[in-house]
Every structure is written in structure tokens, then in C-alpha cells.
Amino acid sequence: MEHPFILHMFTPTRQMSPFDVNMAVDAGYQVVVPYADVGIDNVAALTQDAIFSRGPKGVAHTGIFIGGRDVVLAADMLNRAREAMVPPFAVSLFADPSGSYTTAAALVATVEWHLQRTHATGLAGKQILVLGGTGPVGVIAGVLAARAGAQVAIASSRGLDAAQAASERINVRFGVQTTGADAQSTDALGAALARSEAVFATAAAGVQVMSAAQVDAAAQLLIAADVNAVPPAGVEGVGVMDDGKRFGKHGALGIGALAIGNVKYQVQRRLFEQMLAANKPLHLGFEEAFALARDVLAERTAQAA
Template sequence: MSEATPILHMLSPQKHMSPFDVNMAADAGYKVIVPYINVTQEEVTGLVQDAIFSRPPDYGVRTGFFVGGKDAILALDFLEAARKALVPPFQLSVLADPAGSFTTAAAMVACVERVLKLKFGRGWKGTKVAVFGATGVVGFASSIIVALEGAEVKLVAHRGVDRVIKSAQVSKERFGVDLEAVSGETEDQKREIISNAEVIFAAAAAGVQVISKEQKAYADKLLVVADVNAVPPAGVEGMELFMDGAPLPGCNALGVGPLAIGDIKYKTESGLFKQMINSQEALSLDFRHAFALARQLVA
């Protein structure tokens, strides 16, 4: 392998690059880290080609790009633009993880999958999944991951179903999965969704409770609930931070809490950075690759 210094260029379409991701990259082994902010999609090609043409071809595997921000679709567009900008034999690796949410989604799905297998002897195929917070990046990525694994997924809308319908359409166009957009704005609508779900992902904004004690009481078919919200109140009432397949109070389901998910998320993001540094070939990594690694980590 080339002994060239590992360099990471970090792109954000927003005002700041996440300090969390900068720290993660440094701890994973990148020696030079350069953030770029307010980047547009049109600028990606020029930045990537500046990076590849400034180093010999065999240094390419030691050159990385990271895509941050908070928009899942834009991050995927940046990733594709970077891939198309490569000019063989000049190459580099790219990882998209906007707001750390691709790796968070991958970790959540992997943790729940482990509980489903160990406690109920089943996988995702045919499992009825309801995703609360479906318009966020974690909800978007996790819904696609489990749909690709064969789950039947409902995207739950809290304030107007139009945005959720758009997410379902984008998921179909880009990944070929069929997601059902449903309204959860009224108590009756929410009751029907929860009472028919076997797995619930609570991926709403921090500090927002999406499922109450009363709502859990009619979750007769529910097997596992995962909550990524570590900021009080919990997204699911009664969820404890470190739950990892323990009984969730107030219902028959098992809970997976945010810090159990966070442990795997941290290891997944770190692991993807290390894959980029150590790979003998250029990599292009998104939430699907994050899930593959998270699966290994929980196993």
C-alpha cells in the first residue's frame, strides 16, 4: 500500500462542518483534514479533480472525501458527482454521512435486527415497520435499508402527508423500494398505525416524544421499538438510554435505546473511515455500506 499521507477533504453545503465528524476522522487515522463549507453540487467535480490530479495515481487510495450537511438527497447527489468526477487511473474514496445520520440509521436497523433474531427468531422479510420522523435523514435511510431487506414499511407523517409522499417517491426512484406514506396526525390514525406495527423506529427530532405511555398500551403486535433520541423527553415514553432488547414498560415490546444505538453508530462511522484509509481500491460509501458494517459489529 502507498505510504502517502492520508488526506481527507470534508464537504458541507452548510455554514459549518460538523466537529463530531472532524474528530471521528482524525481518530480514525486521517493526518490532514480540510473542511469546505457552503459547497454547491456544481463545485464537487472541480474539488475532486483538484484532489486526484495533485497526487500520483497510487496515492489515490490515501485520499478521501466526506460529504456532510443535513440533506440526505443532496448528500447522495454529492456522492454521485464525486464518483463521476474520477478520471482513471486517478481515484479517491468518498463517504456520505449527512448529520451522521446514515451511520445512525444503519446502527439502529442493525441493533433491532439482532433483537428480532435473538428474541423472536425472525428477520426483516414481511415485518411490518412504522417509521416516525420519516422526513428526517435517519428515518429516510432506515426505511430504505429495511425495505431493501423485505420489510413492509409505513412512513408516518405528523404535519401533512405531502413531504412523506415525496420521500416515498424518491425512495422508489433511487432504490426501487415501495414505501407507504400514511398520516399520523390524529390520535385515531396513530392508534391504527401503532396497533398494526411489529417494529417502530422513533427517529423524530431531539426532545420530541412521538409515542406516549397510553399509545404503547394498544401496541398488541409490537415486537421491538427503537428510539434514537437521547434528549429528554424520550421519543418513546419509558425508553431508557442503554436499553438493548430489554422489556419496554407499558407494553409487551422490547426496547432499543439511543445510547445502545449510539455505540454501534460511533463504531460504524469510525470503521468506514478506516476502510477508506486501508482500502487498496477507491470506495464509494453510503448508508447501505454503513448497514453492512453495523451488521458485522452487532454480530
């Protein structure tokens, strides 16, 4: 009898996300087991329990997913699980805390895709402002954009000191170069927006971070992407379904939450499917999610040709 496909889902929070459970089952996992309150110190023991109980053939049908809300902790847990493998007892791993890795990947890849199609340019050298940049999606979106060559400013509504502290933590942990930006007052935010060619709106649901007046005052703005699907829009004038629709006085491109979410959904589903089909163990984090998001959008270009 063939071993069933089992996914062990670790989260440091009180419960695993039902969204992630649904995605795993719909991708093809037959048995999905969530484990709550998993800390960094017991990841290795749980991982080895999962790999040694099935034999070398059984581990090919076994995967581990890491959730939670902390993007740094998830990256550390992914590394700890990888280090716990004892080949040939090794399984595929996938981290996506609060969906932030796949959402950020979809956001950055979609912005890049529209810049290339409309302005024949990419992310390299672009001045990007991440509003809500200290949250999980904002952090990873900033890291991905910085690694793609953008000049990334991490903005905080708690002021410049908080923004700079967050930027320094990101730079040290992920080996990138970002700066902090003050978004505490209208004037400070206006000054930051005046320098920005792209805006990533990644604040909490239902929080507007950029008004129509601020959009019109941002003369250099080429594109704004908003992951907020709960009214009011994070960027006024950008609808949830917008996918490169022009808005505001200067005709910037707007990307809404559901347009980003469509790419995110495809990326997360395909990463689960890759784990199921893999002949060798995969280790999937935000970099792999970004590469796949680019592939999804390249397919869209090919289909439109």
C-alpha cells in the same frame, strides 16, 4: 517521504460537523480540510483538484467525505464525485450527512439483531412504522428496512398527504416500496400503531412521538428503537441505554439512543479506517454502513457464544 493521509470534507451547509472531523482524525487521518457551501455543481472540480495534485501514489493516501443534512443531495454528490475520477487518479469516498447514514444503519441492524435473537425472525415481512420518517435518519432507515423486505410506513405529523408525498419521493429516488401513514392526530397515530410490529422513532431531539398509553395499546408491537437522547424520550418507557429491554404492557423490546449510538460510532470509525487501509478506492454510503453494522452485531453474537 511518505505522503500524509489527507481527508477533504465537503458539505453543502455553512460548516462541517465537528463530530465528523473528530471521527476522521481519531481514525487516523493526519490532515483534515473542511470545505463549506459545496454544491452539486462544483463537486467534480473539487474532486479533480484533490486527485490530480498528488500523483497515483499520493491518491492512495487521499480521501473525500461528504456531509451536510440532505440525504438525497449527499447521495447525488457521492455519485458526482465518483464520476469525476480518472483512473489511476481515484480516491476513496464516504458520505454520511448529519451522521444519518451510519445512524440509520445502526438502528435497522440493531432492530434486526434483536428480532433474530428474541423472536427468531428478521425484518422481512414486518410491519414497520417510521415516526419522524421524513427526516434524514427516518428516510434512510425506511429505505434500508424496505430493502430488507419489511413493509415500511413513513409517518408524518403534518398529515397523510405529506406522508404519502414523502413516501413517493423515497420510492422513486431509492427504488423501494414504502407507504405513507398519518401521525397528525392521536387517533390517526393510534390506528397506524395498531398495525405495527416495529417502530423506528427518528423525530427531532426532545420530541416524544409515542406515549406510554400508545405503547400499551399497540398489541402487535415487538420492538421499538428510539434515536432521541434528549429528554423526553421519543418512545415513553425506552431509556437511552436500553438494548433489548422489555417495556410496556405487551413486553416489547426497547432500544435506546446510546445503544444505537454505540453501533453507529463503531461503524463510522471503521469506515474511515477502511478508507485508510484500502488498496483500491472505496465508495461508502448507507448500504456499506448497513453491511458493516450487521458485521459489528455479528461480532457481538460471536463474543457472547
